[in-house]
Amino acid sequence: MSDFRIVDKLQKIEEDIQSSQLKYHAKRVLVSKEFTFDAAHHLHNYEGKCKNLHGHTYRAVLGVSGYTDERGLMIDFGDLKEIWKQKIEIYLDHRYLNETLPPMNTTAENIAVWIYEKLSEALIEGQRYNGARVEFIRLYETPTSYAEARREWMEVE
Numbered sequence: 001m002s003d004f005r006i007v008d009k010l011q012k013i014e015e016d017i018q019s020s021q022l023k024y025h026a027k028r029v030l031v032s033k034e035f036t037f038d039a040a041h042h043l044h045n046y047e048g049k050c051k052n053l054h055g056h057t058y059r060a061v062l063g064v065s066g067y068t069d070e071r072g073l074m075i076d077f078g079d080l081k082e083i084w085k086q087k088i089e090i091y092l093d094h095r096y097l098n099e100t101l102p103p104m105n106t107t108a109e110n111i112a113v114w115i116y117e118k119l120s121e122a123l124i125e126g127q128r129y130n131g132a133r134v135e136f137i138r139l140y141e142t143p144t145s146y147a148e149a150r151r152e153w154m155e156v157e
Contacts, residue, residue, distance in 0.1 A: 002100075005138065006008035011119050012100060014120070016082050019070070019111055022044070022070060022071050022072045022128045023068055023072050024068070024072055025068070025071050026067065026068075027067075028064055028066065028067055028131065029065060029066070029067075029077055029136055030064065030065040031063075031064050031065070031066075031074055031077070031080065032061060032062065032063045032064075033061075033062050033080045033084070034059060034060065034062075034083065035059070035060050035081075035084050035089065036057060036059050036060075036088060036095055037057075037058050037092045037093040037094075038055060038057050038091050038093060039055060039056065039058060039093065039094065039095050039096075039097050040053060040054065040055040040057070040066070040095070040096050040097065041054070041055075041056075041096065041097035041098055041106040042054065042098060042106070043052075043103070043105055043106065043133070044105050046105075046131040047150065047155070048108060050088050056141050056142065058092070058111075058116060058139060058140060058141060058144075059139075059140040060137065060138070060139050060140075061121060061137070061139075061148075062084070062134070062136075063081065063114075063135040063136040063137070063138075064119070064123065064129075064132055064133070064134055064135065065131075065133060065135045066097070066129050066131045066133065066142065067130040067131045068130070069109070069130060074129065074130070074132065075129050075132060079128075083119065083122045083123075084147040086116055087119075087121070087122045088115055088118045088119065088122075092111075095097075096109070101114060102114070107147070108139050108141040108145070108146065108147035108149040111139055111147070112137045112147045112148060112149040113137075113149045113154070115137045115138075115139065115149070116134055116137045116149040116154060118132070119134050119136050119137065120154075133151060134151060134154075135150065135151050136148055136149065136150045136151065137149045139154075
């Protein structure tokens with residue numbers, strides 16, 4: 001016998017649950033979202049294959065923390081996606097990174113810090129999110145190799 005059942009009645013706001021009950025806690029929480037992009041680059045002052053023009057399918061993992069609003073949401077995943085698409089991805093996806101990023105060696109380490117800075121700027125601009133801050137950016141250059149920028153490192157140094 002299965003435990004599967006169809007609910008008898010969908011919960012309704014102000015009838016079965018009050019608006020004041022939607023915010024369950026006042027703790028800081030972390031929301032994370034992943035994105036992929038394809039890009040070409042090459043490294044300067046480097047002896048090895050990567051000095052030649054080549055490409056990667058990068059995977060970026062963004063971690064943002066803050067406090068929930070009256071609905072129990074810290075940041076909508078859709079809002080995070082919009083920030084990514086409008087403020088960050090336009091410089092990365094199907095681009096020659098040496099040309100579209102600020103002057104830098106386009107290492108995973110440098111790109112991770114750049115993404116961290118762009119996301120931080122976007123959260124400050126928005127000022128819609130209660131105490132929102134970037135906690136980390138993890139940038140995978142290959143499925144097994146990544147660089148990471150963390151808030152505690154970015155704020156101290």
